[in-house]
Amino acid sequence: ADVAGAETKRPVPQPLGPKQLVFWRSEELSSEVPHDWVFNGPIGTVCVAGDDRVGKSTLLSLWAKNLSTEGFEIPEFPAGHTLQSHTKGLWSALLRAEAADLPFHLNLCDSQGLKTTSSSSQLQQWRLHAANVLVPQVLVYMFKDVLNLDQLRDLARFAHLFQKLGNNSQRSEQLQRFGRLSPHLIVLVRDDSNLMNDLNGGNISSHLDQVLDSPGFEEDKNLIRQVFRTHEALSLHKLSDEGQSAVREGNFAAASAQRWRHSGEAALQRVILAIQRRGLLLPHGPELWEWYRSVLLTVNSEEDASLDRLIGHGEKLDRMRHRRRLLQDSFGHVLTLLAGLAIVSAFSSVGVCLDRAAWLAWILLSVCYLGASPLLKMPMRGLAQRFCDHLYLKGSEDIVNAICLEASSQTA
Numbered sequence: 001a002d003v004a005g006a007e008t009k010r011p012v013p014q015p016l017g018p019k020q021l022v023f024w025r026s027e028e029l030s031s032e033v034p035h036d037w038v039f040n041g042p043i044g045t046v047c048v049a050g051d052d053r054v055g056k057s058t059l060l061s062l063w064a065k066n067l068s069t070e071g072f073e074i075p076e077f078p079a080g081h082t083l084q085s086h087t088k089g090l091w092s093a094l095l096r097a098e099a100a101d102l103p104f105h106l107n108l109c110d111s112q113g114l115k116t117t118s119s120s121s122q123l124q125q126w127r128l129h130a131a132n133v134l135v136p137q138v139l140v141y142m143f144k145d146v147l148n149l150d151q152l153r154d155l156a157r158f159a160h161l162f163q164k165l166g167n168n169s170q171r172s173e174q175l176q177r178f179g180r181l182s183p184h185l186i187v188l189v190r191d192d193s194n195l196m197n198d199l200n201g202g203n204i205s206s207h208l209d210q211v212l213d214s215p216g217f218e219e220d221k222n223l224i225r226q227v228f229r230t231h232e233a234l235s236l237h238k239l240s241d242e243g244q245s246a247v248r249e250g251n252f253a254a255a256s257a258q259r260w261r262h263s264g265e266a267a268l269q270r271v272i273l274a275i276q277r278r279g280l281l282l283p284h285g286p287e288l289w290e291w292y293r294s295v296l297l298t299v300n301s302e303e304d305a306s307l308d309r310l311i312g313h314g315e316k317l318d319r320m321r322h323r324r325r326l327l328q329d330s331f332g333h334v335l336t337l338l339a340g341l342a343i344v345s346a347f348s349s350v351g352v353c354l355d356r357a358a359w360l361a362w363i364l365l366s367v368c369y370l371g372a373s374p375l376l377k378m379p380m381r382g383l384a385q386r387f388c389d390h391l392y393l394k395g396s397e398d399i400v401n402a403i404c405l406e407a408s409s410q411t412a
Contacts, residue, residue: 018060018077018110021292022090022131027124028300029089029131033289041097042282044275045107047090047183049132050142050154052113054190055239057087059142060108062252062261063268064093067106072099076250077110087112090131104275104282109136114154129157130299133227134310135292137282138274139183140267144190147211147233155187156220159227184274185228188267191235202263208233234270237263 022031048056057079068074075093091110100106111132114125132139141158143151187208208231212221237259239247246254252261275282283291298310 016075016096017093018075018091018108019093020089021092022296024089024124027121027127029127029296031289031292031296033292037094037289038286039096039105040285042104042279042284043094043107043288044104044138044278044282045109045136045288046138046140046271046275047109047111047132047136048140048142048188049111049114049129051144054142054144055236056142057091057110058247059188059236059264059267060093060110062247062264063271064095064108065252066265066268067095067100067102069099069101072096075108077108079248090135102272104279106275107136107288114157126157127299129154131295133158133183134181134295134298136183137278138186138271139228140186140188140271142188142190142236145193147187147189147208151187152211152217152220155185155224155228156217159220159223182227182229184278185231186267186270186274187231187233189233189235190238192238194238202235202237202266203232204235205232230274232270234267235263236260236267 016034016037019034021033022029024030048060050056057077061076061079064075064077075095077091077093078087087110089112093108093110095102095106095108097103097105112128114128114132139158141151141155143154189204212225239260240256243254243257243260246252246257251257294310
């Protein structure tokens with residue numbers, strides 16, 4: 001009986017994180033990803049951003065607990081309960097698909113408070129805003145009470161990254177190309193004043209649209225619409241003092257936190273749905289961390305064309321994923337063809353033709369395998385990319401430049 005019990009007992013996978021992956025190096029952002037944070041399969045990312053002390057880390061811990069199935073450990077984001085800010089840079093926890101019962105792995109990203117960077121550095125604030133826009137598939141912007149001018153300006157700061165990174169003469173084209181890469185925006189209002197939770201079951205998207213349609217700050221509002229092509233607004237119930245005490249002790253199931261928990265879970269369902277709609281665009285394995293590095297390289301850059309390169313990089317990765325899906329779908333057919341040729345050649349005299357056909361099938365099989373391998377990736381600042389950039393900037397139109405445009409994700 002003991003032997004049988006030992007055989008049926010499965011090891012419980014350890015959660016990846018929460019861990020700080022993006023740090024400040026002076027006024028620049030840099031990433032350090034542990035070597036064991038790599039595994040196959042698509043990864044969806046949601047970042048929760050907003051001012052300090054609005055409950056971002058606590059909400060992410062609730063989501064991690066809600067998604068983790070029985071038998072799996074639950075990651076919990078550290079939350080500072082003092083006047084000093086705890087979260088710096090960007091933190092992440094990776095939930096495996098099997099632990100969360102999802103068709104993709106989920107990267108829960110916790111952002112530093114948007115106004116807790118050095119008071120003397122507007123550049124740091126801007127870079128933090130830009131990273132929150134460019135990294136995830138879903139951006140949750142969280143704040144207290146009502147959407148007022150201060151929050152509107154924060155949303156505009158998210159959108160205004162194009163004015164610094166973009167090329168003024170090509171901005172409309174860049175916004176059009178950025179459409180497929182832009183995150184789905186969820187404005188999450190922590191309703192401490194109990195003004196919104198009874199409206200449409202917590203869905204206050206109509207209120208957000210009314211604010212964006214109201215007069216004043218038309219340029220900012222238009223840019224918000226252009227950058228965040230899809231957006232919605234939800235309300236989060238107030239967490240009572242008793243509920244706060246229970247949640248700090250890890251008791252998310254406390255009755256005093258019930259309304260807050262239910263509204264937080266409703267927001268999570270909207271996040272999952274938004275990521276599922278972008279399932280074909282999700283990065284696989286090492287691609288996510290390469291995207292992190294490319295984003296940070298872009299937001300730290302002082303070059304006018306840095307955003308254009310990142311957009312081209314994303315478009316190239318998108319095409320690579322499409323090709324990989326085609327190759328993966330073709331793998332089984334080619335393998336069947338090869339097996340059929342092997343059987344026929346064993347009982348046939350036309351050996352030469354079949355041998356050539358078998359060699360061709362083996363070549364196709366290798367191409368399908370290598371082309372679909374998640375281990376193949378093209379860094380945005382790799383040796384080939386720097387060489388191709390040099391040719392591209394010279395405006396060369398020869399065949400070498402054409403090959404570079406196909407090979408380089410940065411100049412696509």
